[in-house]
Amino acid sequence: MTEVKKIAVIAGDGIGPEVVAEAIKVMKRTEELFGLKFEFEHGLFGGVAIDEKGTPLPQETLEICKRADAVLLGAVGGPKWDNNSKELRPETGLLGIRKELGLFSNLRPAVVFDCLKDASTLKPEVLEGTDLIVVRELTGGIYFGEKFRREGAYGEEAVDTCVYNVTEVERIVRQAFEVAQKRRKKLASVDKANVLETSRLWRETVNRIAPDYPDVEVEHVLVDNCAMQLLRRPSSFDVIVTENMFGDILSDEAAMLTGSIGMLSSASLGEGSFGLYEPVHGSAPDIAGQGVANPIATILSVALMYRLTFGYGEAADAIERAVKQVLDAGNRTGDIATDRAQALSTTEMGDLIANALEGAA
Numbered sequence: 001m002t003e004v005k006k007i008a009v010i011a012g013d014g015i016g017p018e019v020v021a022e023a024i025k026v027m028k029r030t031e032e033l034f035g036l037k038f039e040f041e042h043g044l045f046g047g048v049a050i051d052e053k054g055t056p057l058p059q060e061t062l063e064i065c066k067r068a069d070a071v072l073l074g075a076v077g078g079p080k081w082d083n084n085s086k087e088l089r090p091e092t093g094l095l096g097i098r099k100e101l102g103l104f105s106n107l108r109p110a111v112v113f114d115c116l117k118d119a120s121t122l123k124p125e126v127l128e129g130t131d132l133i134v135v136r137e138l139t140g141g142i143y144f145g146e147k148f149r150r151e152g153a154y155g156e157e158a159v160d161t162c163v164y165n166v167t168e169v170e171r172i173v174r175q176a177f178e179v180a181q182k183r184r185k186k187l188a189s190v191d192k193a194n195v196l197e198t199s200r201l202w203r204e205t206v207n208r209i210a211p212d213y214p215d216v217e218v219e220h221v222l223v224d225n226c227a228m229q230l231l232r233r234p235s236s237f238d239v240i241v242t243e244n245m246f247g248d249i250l251s252d253e254a255a256m257l258t259g260s261i262g263m264l265s266s267a268s269l270g271e272g273s274f275g276l277y278e279p280v281h282g283s284a285p286d287i288a289g290q291g292v293a294n295p296i297a298t299i300l301s302v303a304l305m306y307r308l309t310f311g312y313g314e315a316a317d318a319i320e321r322a323v324k325q326v327l328d329a330g331n332r333t334g335d336i337a338t339d340r341a342q343a344l345s346t347t348e349m350g351d352l353i354a355n356a357l358e359g360a361a
């Protein structure tokens, strides 16, 4: 008997429900094709939860997530809630859910589809074959360190502190090694060890645990150099692991290699196999309700879920191949179309990918 996996579905606001519906369509098709079995439990989250429950992250939704094996999230936010107080803002729910679920790392793949490589601002020959993933530490470093103002000898001073302990570094680096083992087995650890003490601890930790992963080839890259190499030789990277602020910047840089925000998936992980999977894009209020959003980012997030949480590698590969097939055949949603008049709707794109799975399996 196939083990039933519990999926918490929090579709959220704007295009969230539209793209999540297509991802579920694809999951249901993989149940038939690969003998998988999922149980979906839906929860309110974000603006819609504020409207109905008076809080962006209701306790009930949190419970649904905690008893699930993985979470599929759409997007939250929109102009309706922009002027709310902090506790009543959808984004506060996002930070809350990451914290409550202990998700300390964020993974963002940047994959360049050959047929879309002219969508990027970089030269196609530079992008060819790019398929990398940035693993960013999410709950430590300078964003969370002590911050204050004081009066100094030359006037007002502002102080931000960057703190990492060895436990925080070790858990994310181990996770990155494990991700690399499931991919092309290359890990680039990015730091600024020539000047920062936290980076020296980072590098020592990587070197100390590297022998536990003898099949993974490790490279240390200084962050400024990495910023350059991402533009010069993006296809040479497999997994990049780095601390919070460097990861924030580098993951956005890597995202732009691919051209469209409607294509980018992400995973947030904690200890163990549990993870939260979501598109990188937001709720796109400008196109919400029109049925034109690109569902591919959310569908590719399902492929990540299969690979990283469930070890369903074959089904994950099939989803990625199905997406590629459908794009190679010239099918486009509005955000990636050259001729908008020919653009497909959200459900048409979802149907094509779900149908292509059989051939890609």
Ligand code: NAI
Binding pocket: 015, 019, 074, 075, 076, 077, 078, 079, 091, 094, 261, 262, 278, 280, 281, 282, 283, 284, 285, 286, 287, 292, 293, 294, 295, 297, 335
């Ligand atoms: P956004 O990503 O929602 O939209 C930026 C632009 O990209 C828009 O023109 C939108 O139409 C387009 N776009 C985004 N996803 C698309 C898709 N799947 N298909 C086609 N076009 C797509 O970012 P924006 O406009 O800055 O934020 C809108 C709302 O979303 C805000 O309330 C923001 O706080 C929230 N947001 C939520 C996130 C999350 O839930 N993780 C992440 C980013 C923003």
Ligand code: MG
Binding pocket: 073, 074, 075, 076, 278, 279, 280, 281, 282
């Ligand atoms: Mg999102």
